Amino acid sequence: SQQGEEDPQALSIQEGENATMNCSYKTSINNLQWYRQNSGRGLVHLILIRSNEREKHSGRLRVTLDTSKKSSSLLITASRAADTASYFCATDGSNSGYALNFGKGTSLLVTP
């Protein structure tokens, strides 16, 4: 079953602009992760934020987590054409064991 829901479903921006994607989830979590997928290939882990953290940075990525609103956002700064991909949030919690619950993803298109 889908736990996370990403918003928007699709996003189109130009190189150099920032891209923001949001994720909402339903039940309590231990961790929230963001993954990238290029053209139906495997997923690449981007960043993990624990339930007791509010913000995390990794290079051009910034993730925030608001457990009171059960939501997270992924910000990609200074986007490049190579950032074109689908982005998924995934949660794991005490009810899901070692299973990740994925949202349906945001499709990001970055044009030169």
Next chain:
Amino acid sequence: KAGVTQTPRYLIKTRGQQVTLSCSPISGHRSVSWYQQTPGQGLQFLFEYFSETQRNKGNFPGRFSGRQFSNSRSEMNVSTLELGDSALYLCASNSAGERSGYTFGSGTRLTVV
């Protein structure tokens, strides 16, 4: 360090047949998980193995099964294939039970005709 290796990359099977997919995790990773990805249902968890034991199973029929070997390599099997089983099957590995990021393989694209 080699990544997660899934074989085969592509597979075409006929309804009613069975199929076995293979996954070799990153060396030293003892946890292997399987996911099914379809356009309609998205990414759905199938099962997770750690040290040859299934620790968690998703909501899939009994036609879907898996196992893990002593070298942490894993296989999943789907019997009596249905058209709806057409999907990208992804394997992911993780170091010893720690709740950290997973490394995914490139997947096996299964088409059932």
